[in-house]
Amino acid sequence: MTRSTPAPRDERTAVDKAMSLLNAFGNDAFVGVGVSELARRASLSKSTAFRLLATLQNNGAVERAGNAYRLGKMIQDLGSTQEDALQGRMRDALTPFLADLYELTKQTVHLAVLQGTDVVYLNKLYGHLQVRSPSRIGGRAPAYCTAVGKVLLAYDSDGAEQVMRSEMLAWTPTTITDPEKFRAELQEVRSTNLAYDREEILTGLNCVAAPIFGPNGKPVAAMSVSGPVGKFMPESQATVLRKVCYAASRAVAAISGQQHPTKRQAPKSA
Known part of the structure; x- marks a missing residue:
């Protein structure tokens, strides 16, 4: 045998x-x-x-x-100290506006950029309402389940399609994992220039984000305001977030020596 x-x-x-x-x-x-x-x-x-x-x-x-x-x-x-030169310049140029956002909201605020289908957090200032959060300076997160990621993917069709072709894991019970629902979400983001994370990356965490536009009319970064569910209403920060991101967009255009190309993000009521 x-x-x-x-x-x-x-x-x-x-x-x-x-x-x-x-x-x-x-x-x-x-x-x-x-x-x-x-x-x-x-x-x-x-x-x-x-x-x-x-x-x-x-x-x-x-x-x-x-x-x-x-x-x-x-x-x-x-790996949080690793960043390329472009990310470093973006962080240095936009951190003063992030500080403005913090002063106006007193909440936890983020500055992030899109890298592939992930977001990279360039800076973060902690607010008075402490909440457990997966974000950290230099860290990454899947873009599809974060407010900053959604607002950047809304203007990156290639990145958005790559996300929807891949497996969208449910990090919480409210994570959007259906490609068609996510496509509709991005369409709404483009119409309002606001994106929301309603406990989609972490249970108990809410967030609202807005884009910072470059001279070509496409976002170069995004800022967000976040806080704990039950104590923080993301909609309440939409107007101030738009105003700060609009000012940051004008600064990016000035640094580039070009006229600010769009009024899409001009301050308006939420």
């Missing part, structure tokens, strides 16, 4: 296996990957991958939403 050859024993240490799991995220590090796929990529059994992911989650290296995992705060913070 022929006996089957036993599978070779995995001689990797627990640390080696954990590092294999982290490397297995690849380009999906901020979008999310299921445990079965991570186990396959890291050449681990599903039970071993699940156990190691639980340990990594307890230490902030990964975070879980439903059946998917993405890199967590600890890993993102390690």
